[in-house]
Amino acid sequence: MKLYNTLAREKQEFTPLNGNDVSMYVCGITAYDLCHIGHARSSVVFDVLYRYLLHKGYDVTFIRNFTDIDDKIIKRAAEVGQDAGEIAEKFIGEFYVDMDRLKVKRATVEPKCTEHIPEMIVLTEELIEKGHAYAAENGDVYFRVRSFEGYGKLSGRQIDELESGARIQPGEMKEDPLDFTLWKGAKPGEPSWDSPWGKGRPGWHLECSAMSEKYAPLPLDIHGGGQDLSFPHHENEIAQSEAARGKDFARYWVHNGFVQINSEKMSKSLGNFFTIRDILAQFLPETLRYFLLTMHYRSPLDFSFDAMEEAEKGIKRVYTALEQIDQALERAKWKKSPFPEELPAELDAIEAKWAEAMEDDLNTAAALGQLFNAVRLAGRIAEDKKLRQSEGARDLWARIRKDVAEWAKVFGVFDENPAEFLTALRDNRAARKEIDPSAVQTKLDERQQARKDKDFARSDAIRDELADMGVEVKDTPQGATWDVI
Template sequence: MRLYNTLARKKQEFIPANGNAVNMYVCGITAYDLCHIGHARSSVVFDVLFRYLRHKGYDVTFIRNFTDIDDKIIKRANETGAEAGEVAERFIGEFYVDMDRLGVQRASVEPRCTEHIPEMIAMTEQLISQGNAYATPSGDVYFRVRSFAAYGRLSGRNIDELESGARIDPSEEKQDPLDFALWKAAKPGEPSWDSPWGPGRPGWHLECSAMSEKYAPLPLDIHGGGQDLSFPHHENEIAQSEAATGKPFANYWVHNGFVQINSEKMSKSLGNFFTIRDILEKFLPESLRYFLLTMHYRSPLDFSFDALEEAEKGLRRVYAALAQADAELAKTSWKKSPFPAELDEELAAIEGHWDEAMEDDMNTAGALGHIFSAVRLIGRVAEDKNWRKSEGGREFFLRAKAAMVRWSAVLGVFGHDPAEFLAQLRDSRAARAGIDPARVQTLLDARQQARKDKDFARSDAIRDELAAMRVEVKDTPQGATWDVAG
């Protein structure tokens, strides 16, 4: 497997530091608000990487933290009259609600900042003792950026570039404008913890360094997060961790790309900010998860509701093929007629190509493309009455379903009962189109009665009425079914 390593600026073969054991740390949310689509993308990307590494047989320890004390949390608490801890607890709970709906699995370890204050104080003391950090008279502690010669290695920035735009706020006691906070002295009314420098709380960057080191031996195999975290957050993590331990912090740095809304940066001020809840009011969770996988994780992802509807059509195609395979496998008798060996070979080749796509920097977009090759192949077999009725056809459908189970376990899509999911998808689309499923069923029943009474004029009129409602009717041996047109 090859992963793009931000530190090396190229794809590299993934070789864990400790044989079959893989340690992966991903920066989690700051728990002060509902999660938006950017959180959804990052969570799904690293969920798939977690699933795929385990699929390959690795013993994975996946660490994803919660920042449960921060300026934003304190601000939200002051606005609502709640305690900071209550705010964090509420939005951690909301995070789980959203991620459970999206099929994002729980991490192996999910540490919270406030539960690891002693580890953060110990790391800060170590850095001060080595001369990499200093305490100010007011009780703040800063990391000396110039004491770490490799600073800027991850983001590709150099000290001179950073210095040109750096300033010291008059309220700060920094020795250098580039230095960043490890510990912040308490302000009136804010949560605080005792420390050798007085009451205060940890800086954001320090949290991840202390928590990752506690739960995994350094170097970490993989450290991940959104592209926006590479600087300064991840750069600062490297500096403080490597200065404190003398060890490399992480071997592979994996960053997912930004989410844009209609080609613009998502922003509350622009009015194009969507939470996961906003989207799931109109679309099924699996539709959103599938959409997030349709673009390579490092590429920008342009979100729009039109794009989500297009992705939904692809999801429907896959489930329709699975329903088709299920219908064939429900048969009880099979013929001994010939079945072309090249069709089995083609399916095996598709499985190989899927593996190659995932091995190549977790290319889920390419992997989905190969799944659609399998969908087309299922359709070809189902359309040929001799192939689909043969014993070889039965074995083909079983192999195709088994492949889909394997793919589903990694991607986290296509795992529902096809008939049930297609009905849910139809109802979701009907709701967006303003179609009442109960009214449709009443009309279908009336049409069925008209056909039974041989009142074909009435039957045709009802069909026309349904078509005007954007309802497509399909007559099958089991009765009429319907879907939303388009």
């Protein structure tokens, strides 16, 4: 398996340091607000990486933290007149609600910053002892950026470049504008903890260094997060951890790309800011998860509600095909007749290409393409009257169904009961178009009665009335069904 390593700026063969054991740390949320579409993308990307590593048989220690003390949390607490800890706990709870709906697995360990203050103090003390950090008179502790020779190696930024834009802000007592905060001296009314430098709280960058090494030996196999975290957050993590430990912090740095809204950067000021719940108010969670996997994780992802409509069509096609396969496999009798050898061979190739796509830097877009190829193959067999009755068709359909079930475990989509999901999808689309399913059913019952009475003119008229409502009627051997046009 190859992963793009931001540190090396190339795809590299992924080889865990300790045999079958993999350690992966991913920066989690700062718990002060509801999660947005950018959080959804990062969470789903690393959930799929986690699932795929498990699929390959690795024993994975997955660490995803919660930042539960930070300037943003303190600001939100002051705005609403609550305790910062209460704010953090509230939005950690809301995070789980959103991620459960998106089928994001729990990490192996989910540490909170405030539960690891002693480890952060020890790490800061070690950096001071080694000359990489210093305490200021106001209780702040800073990291000496110029003391770490490798600073900038992850982001590719040079000290000279950083120096030109660096400034010391009022209240800061830095030796150098480039230095960053490890520990913040307490301010009136803010949460604080005792430390050798007086009361205070940890800086954001320090938290991840201390929490990651508590639960996995350094170097970590994989450290991940959004592209926006590569600088300064991940750069600073590297500096403080490697300066303290004298060895690599992480071996593979994996970053997912940005989410844009209608080709623009997402911003509350532009009015194009969407929380996960804004989106799930209109679309099923699985549709959003599927949409997030339709582009390679390193590419920019352009979100729009039109794009979600297209994703919905794609997910409907797959579930419809799976329902048809399930119905076909319920047949009791099959013919022992010749079956073209090239069809199983075609599925062999699809399976191989799915694996190749996933092994090539977790290319979910290409892997989903192979899943579509598999269900199209199933459809071609169903359309052939001779083939669809043969034992060969049964065996190939069963194999396709098994493949999709295995791939679904990795993707986290296409693992629902097809008939139930298609009903839920139809009702969701109806709600968006303000179509009342009960009213539709009433008209379908009227139409059924008209057909029994052989009043075909009335039956056709009701079909037209439903079409005017945006409803398409399909007559099947099991009875009339409906869908949203």
